Amino acid sequence: MTTVGNGLIGKSIPRIDGPSKTTGRAEYTADVKLEGMLSGRILRSPFAHARIKSIDTSKAKAVPGVHAVVTAADTFDDARYGRAIVDIPVLASDVVRYVGEQVAAVAADDEDIADRALQLIEVEYEELESVHDPEEAMTAAAPLLHPNVMNYQGLPKPLEAPSNNYTTFDWSQGDVEAGLAAADIVVENTFTTPRQHQGYMEPHSCVVDIDAGGRLHVWAGNKSPYPARRFLAIATGLEQDQIVLHPVTIGGDFGGKGSPLPIPIAHMLARATGRPVKIVFEYSEDLIAANPRHPAVIHMRTGVNRDGTIVAHDSIVIFDSGAYAGYKPGGHLGGAGAAAGPYKIPNGRVVEYQVYTNNVPCGYMRGPGEPQTMFAVESQIDCVARAIGMDPAEIRRKNLITGQEKDTIGRSYNEARSVETVEAAIGAAGYTTDVRVEGSVHTAQGLATGERAQAGGETHASVTLNEDGSAVVHTTVFEQGTGSYTVFQQLAADGLGLPLDQVTVEVWDTDSAPFDSGIGGARVTRMGSIAIHDALEHTKDELFKITSELLGWPDDKLAVSGHLVTRSDTGESEDWRTIIKRTGDPIVGQGETKDNSANPWTSFTTQIAEVAVDTETGQVRLLKLTTAHDIGTVLNPVGFYGQINGGAVQGIGYGLTEELILDHGHVQTTSFADYKLPSIADIPELRTVLLEPTTGIGPYNVKGIGEHSNAQTAPAIANAVEAAVGVRIRDLPVTAEKVFRALHG
Numbered sequence: 001m002t003t004v005g006n007g008l009i010g011k012s013i014p015r016i017d018g019p020s021k022t023t024g025r026a027e028y029t030a031d032v033k034l035e036g037m038l039s040g041r042i043l044r045s046p047f048a049h050a051r052i053k054s055i056d057t058s059k060a061k062a063v064p065g066v067h068a069v070v071t072a073a074d075t076f077d078d079a080r081y082g083r084a085i086v087d088i089p090v091l092a093s094d095v096v097r098y099v100g101e102q103v104a105a106v107a108a109d110d111e112d113i114a115d116r117a118l119q120l121i122e123v124e125y126e127e128l129e130s131v132h133d134p135e136e137a138m139t140a141a142a143p144l145l146h147p148n149v150m151n152y153q154g155l156p157k158p159l160e161a162p163s164n165n166y167t168t169f170d171w172s173q174g175d176v177e178a179g180l181a182a183a184d185i186v187v188e189n190t191f192t193t194p195r196q197h198q199g200y201m202e203p204h205s206c207v208v209d210i211d212a213g214g215r216l217h218v219w220a221g222n223k224s225p226y227p228a229r230r231f232l233a234i235a236t237g238l239e240q241d242q243i244v245l246h247p248v249t250i251g252g253d254f255g256g257k258g259s260p261l262p263i264p265i266a267h268m269l270a271r272a273t274g275r276p277v278k279i280v281f282e283y284s285e286d287l288i289a290a291n292p293r294h295p296a297v298i299h300m301r302t303g304v305n306r307d308g309t310i311v312a313h314d315s316i317v318i319f320d321s322g323a324y325a326g327y328k329p330g331g332h333l334g335g336a337g338a339a340a341g342p343y344k345i346p347n348g349r350v351v352e353y354q355v356y357t358n359n360v361p362c363g364y365m366r367g368p369g370e371p372q373t374m375f376a377v378e379s380q381i382d383c384v385a386r387a388i389g390m391d392p393a394e395i396r397r398k399n400l401i402t403g404q405e406k407d408t409i410g411r412s413y414n415e416a417r418s419v420e421t422v423e424a425a426i427g428a429a430g431y432t433t434d435v436r437v438e439g440s441v442h443t444a445q446g447l448a449t450g451e452r453a454q455a456g457g458e459t460h461a462s463v464t465l466n467e468d469g470s471a472v473v474h475t476t477v478f479e480q481g482t483g484s485y486t487v488f489q490q491l492a493a494d495g496l497g498l499p500l501d502q503v504t505v506e507v508w509d510t511d512s513a514p515f516d517s518g519i520g521g522a523r524v525t526r527m528g529s530i531a532i533h534d535a536l537e538h539t540k541d542e543l544f545k546i547t548s549e550l551l552g553w554p555d556d557k558l559a560v561s562g563h564l565v566t567r568s569d570t571g572e573s574e575d576w577r578t579i580i581k582r583t584g585d586p587i588v589g590q591g592e593t594k595d596n597s598a599n600p601w602t603s604f605t606t607q608i609a610e611v612a613v614d615t616e617t618g619q620v621r622l623l624k625l626t627t628a629h630d631i632g633t634v635l636n637p638v639g640f641y642g643q644i645n646g647g648a649v650q651g652i653g654y655g656l657t658e659e660l661i662l663d664h665g666h667v668q669t670t671s672f673a674d675y676k677l678p679s680i681a682d683i684p685e686l687r688t689v690l691l692e693p694t695t696g697i698g699p700y701n702v703k704g705i706g707e708h709s710n711a712q713t714a715p716a717i718a719n720a721v722e723a724a725v726g727v728r729i730r731d732l733p734v735t736a737e738k739v740f741r742a743l744h745g
Contacts, residue, residue, distance in 0.1 A: 006562075008494035009700065012638035016486045016505060017249070017479075026249040029205040030280050032219045037207070038067055040269050040279040041114035042262065043104040043121050044289060045096035048358040048665030049130035049143070052094055052103070052123060059120035060106060065113040068272035069121065071104045075268055081235035081260060082326025083227060085166070086153040087146065088361070090235050090264040096125070097145055097323035098358055099665045100289030107269035107277050130358035132665055134320040135297060137164040137357045145323065145356045153234075156331040164356040166325060171337050171409035172349040179312025179347030183303025187384045191300070191376040192731045193714075195660035196293040196653070198365050199677050202251020203286045208266040209276040216243045216267055221250040223480045224258040224518025225510050227329070235264040245478075247507040253480035254650070255364035258518060259291055259327045287675060288667040291327040291363025292660050294319040298339060298376040303347075308390050308398045312347040313408050315339035317373055320362065321354050327363030329520070335369020338711075340408035341377040342418055342451045342604070343399045348408030358665050364520065366647065367452065367707040371654055371714065375732060378448035378715035383728065391433055392447055392719065396422055400449070413453070413602045417630040420691055422449055425606035425628035428689040435724055440616040443623070446720025448712040449606040451630075453599035454697070454704035455521025458592070460513045461531040463492055463539040465587040467580045469563050471496055473505045473532065476516035477524060482706060483639035484524050488532055490636060491700075495536040497561035522704030525635070527593050530698040535591025542587050547579055601696055603703045604630040607648075609655075609716035610684075613724045618740030620721060622652060625713065626687040632696025632703035644688055644709045651713025653678045656733050 020026040057069040072079070072093035079090040092103050104121050108114035131137045131145070142164060146152070149166055150159050156167045180186050206220035216238060222228050225245035233240045250257060262279040269277040281290075296319050303312035317336045325331055336352035352369075365371075385395040400418035401407050425431070429445065436443040464472040473492045479485050485505040493503040517523065540560055547565050548555040557569045564573045580587060610624040627648055634640045657676040661668040669675035696703040714732055722728045727742035 006494055006497045008490050008500070009635055010637070013486055013490050013500065013636055015483055016489050028202060028249045028251055029207060029219050029221050032207040032248065032278070034207065034209055034276040037276040037278055038107040038109065038269070038273060039111045039114050040105055040107050040266055040277045041111060041118055042102050042265060042279070043118045045092065045099060045101040045103055047096055047125055047127055048099050049128040050096050050125040051128060052092060052096065053126055054124045055104060056122040057104065060117040063113060063117045063120065065109040066106060066117045067275070068107045068269050069104065069117065070268045070272055074272065076237050079235055079264070081231040081264060082154060083231060083259060083329045084154040084331040085325040086234055088324045088326040090268070098360055099667070100360060101323065102265060105265045105269055107273050130665060132357055132359055132662065134318050134355040134357055137355050138353065145358065154331060165353050166356060167332050167354045169332055169336065169352040170350065171340065173410040174347030176312050176314045176347045176349045180301060180303040180314065183311050184305045185387050186301055186303045187380065187387050188301045189380055189383055189730060191298045191379060193296045193372040193375055194732055195295045195362065196365060196658050197287060197660050197675060198254035198256035198292070200252025200254060200256060203281040203283050204261045204290060205280040206263045206266050207276060207278045208263060208270050210270050214242065218243065218245045218263055219248050220245065220263055221248060221257050223250060223253050223478050224520065225478050226515045227518055228260055229510050232260055232263060235260065236267050245510045247478055247509060250478065250480040253519065254366050255368060255520065256291055257480060258329065258520065259363060261290065284670045287660065287670050289360060291361055293365035294321065294333065294362040294372065296320070296372040298373060300376060300380045302380055302384050304384050304388060306388055308388060308395050310343060310345045310384065310399045313340060313345045315350045315377070317350060317352045319352065319354050320357050320359060322357060322359045322361035324361040325354065327361055329364070333369030335367060336373055337409060338370045338450065339373035339377050341381065342401055342416070342449070343408050344401045344405050345399065345408040350409060359662055360667060366650060367711050370452065371651070371711040374448070374450045374711040375714045378450065378712065379718050379730065382446070382719045382722065393422065393426060393431060396449060414600045415694060416602065416604070417691060417694065418449065418451070418604050421604040421606045421628050421630045424689045424691055425608050425626050428628060428687055429608040429610070429624070429626035431608055433723065441612050441614050442724040443610065443612045444720055444724035445608055445610045446716045446718065446723050447606065447608050448715035448719060449604065450712050451602045451604045452522070452704065452708050453602040454526040455523040456595040456597060456599065457517025457523050457527055458594045459516050459527040459531045461528070461535045461591045463535040463589050465539060465543065465576060465580060467577055467586065469502060469577050471498055471503045473503065474508055475505065475528065476508055476513045477519065477528060478507065480519055482524070482643065483636065484528060486639060487525065487635050488528060491529060491532045492536060495533070522706040525702050526697050526704060529700050529702055530593040531591045533591065533699045534593065535589045537589070538591060539587060539589025542589055543576055546583060546587065547574065550579060550582060599697070601703060603708055605708045605712055607712040607716045609713065609720045611717060611720040611724055613721055613739060615725055615743055618736040618743060620656060620734055620736060620739060622656065622684045622717060624685045624687065625652070626689070627709050628689045628691070629705065629708060630691050631693055631705070633693050633701045635700065635702065640705055641688060643705045645686055647707065647709030648686060648713055649678055649683060651710040652682060654710070654732060655714035655717040657682065659733055
């Protein structure tokens with residue numbers, strides 16, 4: 001059985017969702033309208049840590065137009081949720097642990113009435129000692145924020161005693177202390193990284209309705225609907241089959257849209273009123289109480305010989321989890337392992353600590369754990385190179401893993417094209433260690449490199465052939481704006497030899513398929529392409545079987561191209577629309593993939609930043625950013641480049657401008673007037689170079705790209721700044737104030 005494709009794979013295909021989004025026809029959660037729907041609003045804690053002594057809702061309930069006011073007393077005992085660790089209360093019952101924690105909620109005829117009612121809820125608090133520094137939180141003197149932590153479901157590892165350090169992970173090989181002792185030079189540094197908000201345009205929102213049979217229906221911009229159904233069941237006391245999530249357009253994600261946030265509260269309000277409820281966060285709520293990227297403190301020691309051979313590397317990575325851990329699917333950040341770097345260091349160790357504090361709870365953001373640790377290790381490698389007087393590019397050439405060599409913590413891949421990626425970036429950027437000086441402005445380049453393998457998981461798909469000649473791809477993926485549906489349409493159209501406009505993509509709700517792991521870990525192309533291919537093959541098998549039965553043709557001699565089924569032995573053809581018309585039923589093939597094994601393929605990225613630094617003011621201007629990628633098959637180039645450029649822009653924000661600033665737990669950057677996302681004025685010339693495609697995963701030999709371009713940008717910028725003016729900024733973002741203080745003492 002062969003398929004004659006029509007050359008769509010590898011072509012830049014316009015987005016299938018482009019017309020609906022640009023014309024306003026796409027339906028987001030806020031657009032969902034149900035009969036009798038009420039507006040929900042949430043009362044939040046003003047304290048970082050306090051005991052709730054009493055809550056009086058009587059005045060709020062008396063406001064005309066208010067239909068319900070709920071507190072923790074209105075749900076079942078200890079109602080909590082979590083993507084792995086179940087530690088987040090639906091509503092705080094006895095203690096609040098961060099500024100912005102959800103305490104009570106109101107359902108009213110409109111948001112204005114609900115807001116007036118919130119102001120009338122009287123909460124008496126007893127303020128408690130709080131802790132905001134993760135290293136301080138790890139000490140015996142710090143207040144214990146979760147005395148019952150040992151009883152929480154989903155802890156990655158059992159605890160010996162209650163602790164704010166709720167989990168520890170470590171990766172190692174060799175003997176680090178012996179390696180450091182034997183090295184000619186040991187370089188030690190501490191790096192810190194800030195909280196970064198994902199910066200999606202659509203704030204968290206949901207619509208919930210309870211039908212006559214008691215089933216909970218949910219519309220929400222959630223990229224992981226099947227896992228969400230599981231933790232909604234925990235939070236609401238319902239069985240999973242009593243909950244259905246319906247697909248809506250998701251207005252951006254970048255890791256932040258996998259948690260339920262307002263959904264359990266909206267369920268409480270719908271249950272109390274018997275009416276549908278919509279909750280839409282104000283963006284200030286998203287900034288103070290969603291789940292931003294973790295800040296980190298990273299201690300590093302690296303031993304190197306004078307010839308540039310790195311012999312030992314030790315990293316301690318401390319993540320500030322904030323008040324809760326439940327926003328992380330694994331309970332911790334596996335990206336901490338990237339603190340070892342993609343280097344062949346014989347003695348290596350990374351220890352990760354996840355620590356509770358009284359700060360906003362943190363979750364996933366594009367490459368969780370990796371931008372933090374890659375900033376540290378790639379800054380550290382430059383520091384090591386300077387300590388022995390070696391070109392930063394040369395020390396990487398000498399120590400990067402190649403082929404199937406093991407890295408610092410014992411990982412290896414089928415093919416490691418590390419040095420090739422470095423060389424591609426160097427060639428495209430015209431890399432040099434020279435510094436150009438024009439008055440007070442110094443211009444130089446900095447380099448950083450790293451790798452990332454895609455995650456696995458489970459996904460399902462089907463392909464349906466209809467009598468009118470159209471084909472429909474069904475998928476379990478709730479796409480968040482990355483162009484996955486376009487790729488699915490492209491693969492199906494190419495596999496069947498059909499024009500694009502005859503292939504549509506439809507999304508199943510959670511009633512229609514067994515499971516999907518959700519979007520994250522750059523897994524969608526890896527998993528989705530395999531499921532689509534599997535569905536195509538089963539669809540063709542079914543088509544050939546029916547054709548054989550109707551026409552007496554041998555099914556092992558058949559192929560499909562466009563609307564024709566053709567015999568390879570005689571050249572005879574039949575239009576499959578006629579075949580379907582004769583049977584009266586569409587032809588459907590199901591496809592799936594289930595693969596949680598470690599990915600044997602990884603993708604390298606090298607970035608080179610060129611900066612101009614004013615020594616009088618400390619101002620840093622990013623002039624150029626070159627990014628080189630080790631790739632598999634590129635299915636849709638325009639979407640592929642879009643992912644690279646988008647990730648690079650987020651990396652620029654991380655490196656230069658973005659920081660969710662807290663003062664004793666109070667978020668200070670409560671709007672985008674204060675939280676500085678990069679604008680078009682901040683974006684430099686972007687150069688992208690792709691290595692020739694190599695072997696990858698699945699029938700199309702793909703590799704991921706979604707999370708690959710945002711982790712090297714910040715260290716490349718910091719390295720370029722030091723190359724330009726000789727000061728090392730170890731604390732992101734690299735602001736003019738920090739550079740000025742470093743230059744002028």
